[in-house]
Amino acid sequence: MKRFAQLFKLLDYTTKSTAIINALVEYFSSTEDKDKVWAIALFSQKRPKRIVTTALLKEWSADLSELPLWLFEESYQMVGDINETISLIVPKPTKKSDNSLSYWIDVILALKDKEKIVIKDTVLDAWTSQDQDERFLFNKLITGGFKVGISQKSIINALSKVSGIEQSKVTHRLMGKWDPTNITYEELVLMADPTEDLSKPYPFCLVNALDIDCDQLGSPSNWSAERKWDGIRGQLILRSGEYYLWSHGEELVNDKFPELEQLKNKIETDIVIDGEILPFREGKPLNFITLQTRIRRKNVTKKHLLDTPIIIVAFDLLEYGGEDIREKPLIERKILLQEVVKEIDSDRLLLSEEIPFETWEELANERERSREFYSEGIILKHLYSPYKAGLIKGDWRKWQIDPLTINAVMIYAQRGNGRNTKLYTEFTFAVKDGERLMPFTKASYGLKEEELKEINEWVKKNTLERFGPVRSVNPELVFELAFEGIAKSARHKSGVTLRLPRIKQWRKDKPKSEINSLEDLNVLLNEFG
Amino acid sequence: MQLIEFREEGLFVPQADVYIDPWKPVNKAFITHGHSDHSRSGNKSYVCTHSALPVIKHRLGSHINAKGIEYGEEMSVNGVKFSFYPAGHIIGSAQIRVEYKGEVWVASGDYKTTPDGVSEDFEPIICNTFITESTFGMPVFKWKPQSVVMDEINDWWRSNKEQGRVSVLAAYSLGKAQRIINNVDHSIGKIFTHGAVENVNEVIRRQGVHLHETIRVVQGQKQSMYTGGLVIAPPSAVDSVWSNKFKDFSSGIASGWMAVRGTRRRRSADRGFILSDHADWDELVGTVKATEAERIYVTHGYTDVFSKYLSSIGYYSAVVNTEYTSDELNTVAEDVEEANGIK
Numbered sequence: 001m002k003r004f005a006q007l008f009k010l011l012d013y014t015t016k017s018t019a020i021i022n023a024l025v026e027y028f029s030s031t032e033d034k035d036k037v038w039a040i041a042l043f044s045q046k047r048p049k050r051i052v053t054t055a056l057l058k059e060w061s062a063d064l065s066e067l068p069l070w071l072f073e074e075s076y077q078m079v080g081d082i083n084e085t086i087s088l089i090v091p092k093p094t095k096k097s098d099n100s101l102s103y104w105i106d107v108i109l110a111l112k113d114k115e116k117i118v119i120k121d122t123v124l125d126a127w128t129s130q131d132q133d134e135r136f137l138f139n140k141l142i143t144g145g146f147k148v149g150i151s152q153k154s155i156i157n158a159l160s161k162v163s164g165i166e167q168s169k170v171t172h173r174l175m176g177k178w179d180p181t182n183i184t185y186e187e188l189v190l191m192a193d194p195t196e197d198l199s200k201p202y203p204f205c206l207v208n209a210l211d212i213d214c215d216q217l218g219s220p221s222n223w224s225a226e227r228k229w230d231g232i233r234g235q236l237i238l239r240s241g242e243y244y245l246w247s248h249g250e251e252l253v254n255d256k257f258p259e260l261e262q263l264k265n266k267i268e269t270d271i272v273i274d275g276e277i278l279p280f281r282e283g284k285p286l287n288f289i290t291l292q293t294r295i296r297r298k299n300v301t302k303k304h305l306l307d308t309p310i311i312i313v314a315f316d317l318l319e320y321g322g323e324d325i326r327e328k329p330l331i332e333r334k335i336l337l338q339e340v341v342k343e344i345d346s347d348r349l350l351l352s353e354e355i356p357f358e359t360w361e362e363l364a365n366e367r368e369r370s371r372e373f374y375s376e377g378i379i380l381k382h383l384y385s386p387y388k389a390g391l392i393k394g395d396w397r398k399w400q401i402d403p404l405t406i407n408a409v410m411i412y413a414q415r416g417n418g419r420n421t422k423l424y425t426e427f428t429f430a431v432k433d434g435e436r437l438m439p440f441t442k443a444s445y446g447l448k449e450e451e452l453k454e455i456n457e458w459v460k461k462n463t464l465e466r467f468g469p470v471r472s473v474n475p476e477l478v479f480e481l482a483f484e485g486i487a488k489s490a491r492h493k494s495g496v497t498l499r500l501p502r503i504k505q506w507r508k509d510k511p512k513s514e515i516n517s518l519e520d521l522n523v524l525l526n527e528f529g
Numbered sequence: 530m531q532l533i534e535f536r537e538e539g540l541f542v543p544q545a546d547v548y549i550d551p552w553k554p555v556n557k558a559f560i561t562h563g564h565s566d567h568s569r570s571g572n573k574s575y576v577c578t579h580s581a582l583p584v585i586k587h588r589l590g591s592h593i594n595a596k597g598i599e600y601g602e603e604m605s606v607n608g609v610k611f612s613f614y615p616a617g618h619i620i621g622s623a624q625i626r627v628e629y630k631g632e633v634w635v636a637s638g639d640y641k642t643t644p645d646g647v648s649e650d651f652e653p654i655i656c657n658t659f660i661t662e663s664t665f666g667m668p669v670f671k672w673k674p675q676s677v678v679m680d681e682i683n684d685w686w687r688s689n690k691e692q693g694r695v696s697v698l699a700a701y702s703l704g705k706a707q708r709i710i711n712n713v714d715h716s717i718g719k720i721f722t723h724g725a726v727e728n729v730n731e732v733i734r735r736q737g738v739h740l741h742e743t744i745r746v747v748q749g750q751k752q753s754m755y756t757g758g759l760v761i762a763p764p765s766a767v768d769s770v771w772s773n774k775f776k777d778f779s780s781g782i783a784s785g786w787m788a789v790r791g792t793r794r795r796r797s798a799d800r801g802f803i804l805s806d807h808a809d810w811d812e813l814v815g816t817v818k819a820t821e822a823e824r825i826y827v828t829h830g831y832t833d834v835f836s837k838y839l840s841s842i843g844y845y846s847a848v849v850n851t852e853y854t855s856d857e858l859n860t861v862a863e864d865v866e867e868a869n870g871i872k
Contacts (some may be wrong), residue, residue, distance in 0.1 A: 012790065014799055066839055069670055074834050075669045080791045088788065132671075133828075136790075177793035 003031060003041060003132035004101040004373060011150050024158030025076050033185035034102040040188065042146055042182035043155050050144030052119050054082050057139055060120055065128070079301035084141060087135035095129040104134075108142050109181065110264075128364050129364065140308045154480075160270055163189055172390065179392040198487040199244040201235045202272060203389035203427040207379060210399040216359035217380070217397075225355040225363055227375035229313055230288040230485065232295065232500075236349075238263060239270040239322070239388065245486065256295055257310055259348060266344040272319035273312070273340070274353070274387075280311040283372045287497060287529065314341055315352035315379075318387055327389035333387070360399050370401045371404055371528065376484060377401045402525055403482035405504055406431065406516045409475045413459045423452060424459050424471070427503075429481060431494075432517040440494035440521060443481055446503030455506075479503050486521070486529050496521055496529075531619065532609075532627060532634045535826075535849045540636055540660065542627055545606035548572075549625055549636045551854035559611060561638025561701060563588060564621035566854045576604070578613050580736065581621025581651070584703060587732045600649065616640035617651030618806050619704035620733060626654050635820065636660040639853075641805070642812045645675055645708045647738070653819035660826045661817060662853070664807040665785050666835030672785070672809045675712065678802055683714040685781060685800055690718055690757040695778035699764040699798070702726040704806045705783055706761045707733060710741050713759065721746050721755060723762035724770070752776055767798070785809070817844070829853040 006282050010023045028036055041047070061094035067089060073132045079085045107126065123142065127135055140146040156174065160167045173189060179201045217223060243264035247253045254261070257277065279286035279294075286308065294300065294308045317328050317337040325333060341351045355378070357363040367378050377400035385395035408429035416425030426444040431436035447455065455477070462474040485499035539551030539558075548555040554571030554676070561567050561577075563584040565753060568577070570589045577585055579597035586595060597606060600623065604611045608630075613623035618639040627634045633656040640661045640662065642651045671676075682698070689696040700706045702725040710720055720743045722730060727745040735738055746760060755775055766772065768781055780798045785805030787793050793801040807830075808816060817825055825846040827836040832848040838845035 010800075013793060013801070018800070065668060068838075071834065071838055075667055078831075079669055079789055084790055085669060088671065092671055131673075132788075350662055395763060 001101045001104050001134045001137060002026065002098050002131065004035065005131075005137055008137060008148060009037075009125040009133060011148055019153065020154050021158050021161070024154060025161050028158055028273075032100060032102075035100050035178050036185045037188055038102050038105055039489065040155060040159070040174065042141075043148060043150055044152060044174065044452065048108050048141055049107060049112070051108055051142050052123070054086075054115075054139075054143045054145070056116075056120075056251070057123065057143065058082060058087050060123060061090045061127075064124060065089045065091055081137035083145065084136050086139055089129050089131050090135065093127070093129055093131055095326060097398040098128040099129070104138055105141065108138075110360060111142075140246065146261050159189055159436055165189070174219060175491055179361040188333045198239045198242050201237060201246040201271050202324075202387075203242070204233060204235065205388050205396060206391040207396045207398045208283065208391065208393050210380065210397040214363065214399075217360075220357060220363070222361055224334070224381050224382055225357060225366070226352045226379050226381075227314060227355065227370065228377045228379045228400065229278050229285060230286070230374075230376045231274045231276040231291060231313075234312060235318075236260065236263070236275060236276040236314075237319075238267055238272075239267060241317075247277075252480055253295070256300055258300060258303060259310065260312060263346055263349060266346060267340065270319060270322040271340055273314045273337070273349075274318055275312045275314040277310055277312050279308045281309055287487045287488075288485060289497060305327045311350055313350050313352045316387060328387065329384040330381055331383045367399060367401060377413050403484055403500075403504075404486065404528065405480055405482050406520065406524070407478055407480050407507060407514065408440070408478045408508060409437065409474050409512050409515050410473060410479060411437060411473050412470055413455075425452065427479075429479065430515075431521060432515055437475055438494050438518050438526060440492065440496060440518075441481065441483075441498045441501045443479075443501045443503050446482070447506065450490065451506055476512055478507045478515055480505050480507050486525050488529060494518065494521065496525055532629055532632055532658070533636065535851075539851070540849075542606075542609055544629055545611070547606055547609070547611070548854070549627075550638060557606075559625055560585060561616065561625060562634065564619070564639065567638055576611075578621045578623050580738075583728065583736045584621065586745070594843050614652050614654050615649035616618070617642055617644065617648050619648050620707070620738060623650060625653060626656065628772040632657055634658040634660065634671055635822075637662055637816075639664070640816070641808050642680035643675065645710055645806075647708050648704070648806075649689040650855075653816055656820050656822050657740060658824040658826065659817060659820045659822035660828060661813065661835075662807065662829055663813060663832055664830035665805065665809050665826050666813055666827070666831035666838075668810045670785060670788055670805075670809045671811060672788075672803060672805060675708075675804070678783075678804045679712045679714075682709065682781070682783070682802055683717060684758050685779070685802075686713065689779045693756055693777065694707060695755045695758055695775040697760045697762060697767055697772050697778045697780050698802075699773055699782045699784075700726075700761055700804075701737070702731045702763045705804065706730075707732065707740055708714070708806070709761060709783060709804075710743055711739075715741055717759070717847055719744060719758045721758050721760040723760070723766050725763050725766070726761050727755070730838065731823070741780045746774075814838075 008022055011020060011193055014020060030041055075089055076082055076085045087394055106124060111122060111227055126138060155168045156167050160170045178188060235246040237244040241264060243261055245253050245260055274356045279291040292306045294304045314337060317333045317340060319338050338351060355366050357366060370377050377398060380397040380399060382395045408431050410427050411430045412428035413424040414426040416423055426442055428439050428442050431437045459471060459473055463471040464474060465472045482504040483498040483501040483503055487497055489495060489497035530543060534543055538548060540549040540557050540807050547557045547559055549559050550567040552560055552569055556573045558572035559576045563581050568585050573594060575593055576598055578600060582595060582597040586593060600611055600613055600615055602612060610628040612626045614626060616624045616638055618621040618641050622638060624635050624637045635654045635656040637660060639653055639819040645651045686696045700709055706726040722743045722745055724745060729744060730740055730743055764782060781800040781802060782796055782798045783802040783804040784808060785803060787801030788803045796845035823845060825839050825844050826849045828849050828851045836846045836848045
């Protein structure tokens with residue numbers, strides 16, 4: 001596992017994308033196939049289930065190193081990661097070995113449902129032959145906590161470079177439902193159509209923001225306009241009597257939305273629909289935040305089904321009668337989609353309605369009404385465009401409504417992650433609550449680099465207190481924050497939570513006395529929540 | 530009266546009127562080694578090992594009243610016997626043994642027990658009271674053998690060279706720099722040095738220590754000259770605009786702090802190599818045991834933790850507040866000023 005540990009370390013250090021791709025290419029072109037499959041799996045969040053808790057590992061490691069528990073705790077305080085702490089404090093390895101990544105994963109998988117004593121023996125034995133980097137990964141893997149901050153795109157890019165297969169194909173092959181324990185590298189990456197895989201989705205077509213005037217899009221008659229919903233992008237696959245639902249994060253989410261299961265026997269022919277999963281009740285969408293609480297849960301309960309009923313709003317058809325129709329113009333796909341939705345005839349599947357418009361001005365007026373429909377704006381699609389994979393500029397455009405805004409004062413600053421660890425980039429903001437200040441949101445994006453530097457200098461000079469990486473600062477700097485939505489929240493002291501908050505601008509012109517108040521937030525909550 | 534007292538000027542031997550590594554000016558200063566937190570200016574007289582003397586004079590000025598002593602040589606001051614023994618930390622570094630009427634104390638300064646090929650090899654000294662550092666006095670710090678770390682550095686250097694890049698490695702200019710210069714694989718390419726490192730190299734070569742050939746980085750050289758080379762520079766220089774002159778380079782840091790992922794990630798280097806001139810946890814505990822001392826004073830680093838641990842395994846142990854630093858990544862600003870300025 002030394003090679004994988006080395007790769008992991010490199011990915012962990014660097015934020016340069018070329019360095020990441022190079023490291024992956026080097027790894028994939030020189031590692032045994034079984035390890036490649038596991039590496040791809042781990043980078044795609046397909047990690048082994050937890051065999052043992054970190055608490056037990058901690059106990060065993062303290063025993064083994066003959067250290068008192070308080071010293072373990074001190075070490076943990078200093079290191080900040082429990083699995084890393086364990087990997088550092090256990091005695092140095094006594095055996096020399098270099099077992100592969102897949103060897104260790106097989107060891108871990110074989111421990112499923114084994115007695116605690118067997119697991120303990122195996123773990124202690126493993127530690128005697130692993131170096132610290134290997135132990136760290138082994139501990140992460142066996143406690144089910146392996147994570148690495150690397151995009152699927154980098155993996156695909158690297159695999160494409162190594163195999164010579166184009167990226168869109170690799171994307172397609174990696175997207176489906178596959179199990180690293182019973183697939184070879186050949187089958188996963190190299191073979192054109194490895195198995196009959198009914199669940200395999202198409203890569204999503206992504207939407208660009210509209211960054212030009214509508215007039216520049218040409219004649220309105222070439223464009224279709226639909227309302228943009230704030231839900232989860234989903235691909236609904238009904239093939240051979242099976243049902244699959246994919247989220248845009250390339251996750252199979254069938255079990256998160258069991259109510260869509262009923263769609264599977266409603267149509268004879270194989271189809272794939274692209275749409276938006278929305279929380280929806282009594283003819284109107286609910287706040288996105290309610291959906292978030294549901295998808296974060298591991299198990300969906302009856303209560304969730306009642307509290308947050310969902311539907312899917314269909315806006316495109318990618319496959320019909322088992323045939324890939326993505327090359328057909330949108331206008332033709334839409335006609336087929338209409339028929340399909342009609343045939344399925346379920347209140348769980350709605351057709352995304354087109355907004356009729358003759359002129360761009362008319363559409364602009366419709367956009368202004370978006371909030372009435374609980375929508376976030378308008379999606380424009382070229383009527384004669386094929387369905388393309390990824391973020392292709394031109395054919396699909398989102399024309400969002402202006403965000404909600406509020407003026408607030410900065411009260412805390414925190415160092416950022418990744419490349420921003422040297423800078424304070426995460427800020428907490430407060431509004432007035434009578435004489436006091438009420439913190440209500442964090443935001444980290446939206447400042448220009450020079451502003452960020454200036455604010456960092458200011459933070460250093462205006463720190464009141466430090467709590468670890470966080471500093472409380474003099475409440476003086478006023479910012480205008482923008483956000484897409486607002487909802488009630490019992491978890492926040494302010495009673496509200498914002499959707500996609502970011503910094504719109506630094507209001508150097510405004511004194512602290514002119515910030516908004518908690519009442520103002522509540523007004524927004526009543527109107528838009 | 531304790532044989533060594535802890536005064537606001539430093540560690541004090543009252544019977545001899547001698548201070549060890551004082552941080553405020555005194556009459557008689559016995560110095561363990563040349564790092565600036567242990568060897569400060571302003572003292573009326575200095576005693577250190579012969580091999581530490583040149584660097585100390587280089588840093589504090591040739592005018593200082595300093596005298597060299599052999600390792601193991603005994604020097605009596607008012608009945609107190611002083612002798613210096615290798616600390617394995619850097620060239621010339623010493624533990625100072627103090628004996629009076631049969632009672633023995635040892636002040637370790639900074640130390641490392643594994644040989645590095647440049648410093649004189651550490652020897653544990655039997656004593657009644659041991660004054661130890663604890664820069665890395667946490668059980669999470671456990672070093673790999675030097676040869677393994679050098680292989681890692683070599684691999685990194687070689688792969689950078691293959692990609693036409695410069696390898697810029699941050700290392701303390703006195704000690705770690707020379708250790709790296711002598712122990713990397715010289716067949717890979719040329720070694721370049723920042724002025725702060727090269728100034729120290731010159732002093733060390735003059736005292737007869739063999740260092741592999743190095744080339745000083747100077748203004749106005751062609752960028753292509755450095756391609757494939759290894760540049761050794763103090764951490765503060767690697768982080769500054771100074772390193773921009775190498776254009777396409779990979780940055781590395783050689784430090785014990787690189788053992789922890791969080792620190793590694795906070796330093797924006799491409800690579801971290803776990804290499805320290807200080808003892809790791811096992812060495813600290815092992816040394817304390819080897820001295821057979823019953824009383825242990827802990828001077829700097831993770832003092833509270835290390836002292837508490839020693840108490841828990843049966844030693845009488847206490848923390849002594851000193852002005853020695855344990856942050857080997859950030860104490861080198863003065864070297865850079867020196868290199869960019871007069872020298």
